[in-house]
C-alpha cells in the first residue's frame with residue numbers, strides 16, 4: 206500500500222495543484238509542435254501520446270491478467286501514437302508503449318511496438334477499406350474504447366481478461382487434465398491457484414493486437430469488417446508479432462454491424478482459429494492437426510448513446526474444440542453504463558458474468574470446466590482539463606474457494622494525454 | 624455573395640445619411656501569424672474511415688472597439704455548427720449575452736464541450752436535426768475553446784466580447800469596422816490566445832480612419 210499509495214496520492218495532488226488553464230495551453234501548443242505537414246498538406250503526421258499512472262490494491266491472487274506477488278501494484282505506462290495521413294487514401298498509425306508488461310506485472314519496464322498498420326481507402330464514401338499490419342481485432346465493440354482516455358474503467362470487461370483453464374502451450378488430453386488446469390479438480394490451494402497462469406487463456410485477450418490484414422466498410426446503415434490474423438482471439442500478446450509464424454493456421458474473424466440511427470449500434474461477430482501454439486504440436490492427439498484445436502467465438506454487441514448516457518453490452522459464446530474430449534463451452538457477457546453528471550465528472554457501472562459448460566471427469570460424471578464468476582465494477586472519473594483525468598475503480602467478485610468470501614480490487618488511474 | 628455584398632452597400636448608402644447619426648468607420652490591417660499545420664484525424668479504431676483531409680484554417684483576427692456600451696435590447700442569437708468533422712465557423716466572435724446554437728450538420732455524433740473558465744459546458748450527444756438545437760448563453764467575456772469528446776482533432780473558438788463593435792478580418796488581415804460612435808477609444812485586435820494587439824483611435828464624425836496594427 207505504501208509505495209503505490211504514495212505515488213498515486215502524489216499524482217493526485219500534483220494534478221490538483223496544476224493551474225488548469227496554463228497546462229491546457231501548454232499541451233495544445235505541444236500538440237501543434239508535434240504535428241508536421243509537407244507537400245502542401247497532402248502529407249500530415251502527428252505524434253501524440255498518453256502517460257498513465259496506475260495503482261492496484263487487491264487480495265491475492267491478482268485479478269484478471271495481472272501478475273504480482275504482493276497485494277499492490279504500481280503500473281506506469283507511456284503510450285506514443287503516430288498518425289500519418291497521405292492524401293485522402295492512405296492512413297497509417299503506430300502505437301508504441303513503455304510499461305511493466307502488456308498487462309500490469311511487477312516486473313521491470315519494457316518497450317514494445319503494440320500496433321502498426323497501413324490503411325487504404327480507395328473510395329471516399331467509406332464503402333471499402335483495406336488494412337494490413339498489427340492491430341486491434343474487428344470483433345466486438347470494446348476495442349473502440351480500450352484506450353485509457355476513452356475506457357470508462359481502469360480494467361477491461363471480464364470476457365477480455367478472465368482466465369479459463371485452457372492452455373496454449375499444450376493440448377488437453379482428457380477431461381481430468383482440463384479440470385486440473387482450471388483448478389476445479391483436484392481441490393486447489395490459493396497459493397498455487399495462479400502458479401500456471403502464464404499458460405492459461407481468456408476467451409479474448411484484451412484488444413487482441415494480432416498481425417494480419419482486414420477489410421472493412423460501410424454500406425448504408427450497415428458496416429462490415431473481416432480479418433485474417435496470425436493468432437486466435439485468445440492468443441497472448443507475446444505471440445501477436447509477425448515473427449511468430451502461424452500463417453499455416455490463421456484465424457478468421459468478421460463482424461457485421463447495423464446502425465438504425467446514431468443512438469444505436471448492433472453487431473454480430475464470429476471468429477475461428479487454432480488456440481494452440483506451434484510448439485504445442487507434439488502434444489496433440491495422433492492423427493489430428495493444430496487446426497482441429499480451434500477456438501470458435503460467436504459474439505453479439507449492442508450500444509446506445511444519447512445525451513449524457515452511453516450504454517454497451519456484449520455477449521460471447523465460445524467453444525474450444527478438443528478432439529479427444531469434445532467441445533467445451535463458456536458464455537461470457539457484460540453490461541456497462543456511463544453517465545456524465547457534469548462536464549468533468551462521470552460515473553460508470555458494469556456487470557460482468559462468465560459461466561462454464563461441463564466436461565467428463567475421470568469417474569464418469571460431468572463437472573463445469575471453470576468456476577462461474579460474476580463481477581461488479583464501479584468507476585467514477587474526473588477530468589481536470591481536456592488532457593488530464595483521474596479514474597477510480599472498485600471491483601468485487603466472489604472468491605472461488607469460499608461461498609461467502611469476496612475478492613475486492615481497488616484501482617486508480619491518472620492519465621495525461623498530449 | 625458578391626451581389627449580396629453590393630446590395631448591403633447599396634442599402635447602407637441609402638440609409639446611412641437618413642439616420643443622421645455621427646458614425647465613424649475604422650479600417651486597416653492586422654499582421655496574422657503563419658498558418659498552422661492542419662490536424663490529423665485519429666482513425667485508429669474506426670473500421671470505417673471516410674475522407675482524410677481536414678480543412679486548412681488560415682489564421683484570422685478579431686478587431687473590436689473597447690468601451691462602455693449599453694446592453695443589447697434583444698438577446699443576439701447565432702450559430703456554430705459542426706460540419707464534416709469541424710466547427711463552422713472555426714472562430715466566432717460574439718457579444719456578451721449572446722445565445723449560441725450548436726447544430727450538428729453531420730450524420731454522425733459529436734459531443735461539444737468546453738473547460739474554459741468563461742464557460743464550462745458539455746452538450747452531450749444529440750442527433751442531427753434534434754430539436755431544440757442545443758445552445759449555450761455566454762455571459763462572461765473571454766476566450767472559450769470548444770472541443771469534441773468524440774473527435775480529438777476538432778477545435779473551435781468563441782471569443783466573448785463586452786462590445787457590440789467587432790469584426791473578423793479576412794485572410795490577409797484586412798478589416799473594416801463601421802457604425803462606430805465618435806470619440807476616443809482603444810481598438811484591439813485579438814490574434815490568438817496569447818496575442819491581443821491594441822492602439823488608441825480618435826473617431827471623428829462621418830470619417831474613415833486608417834488604423835493598421837504594427
Ligand SMILES: [Cu+2]
Nearest residue numbers: 733734771774
Ligand atoms: Cu465531433
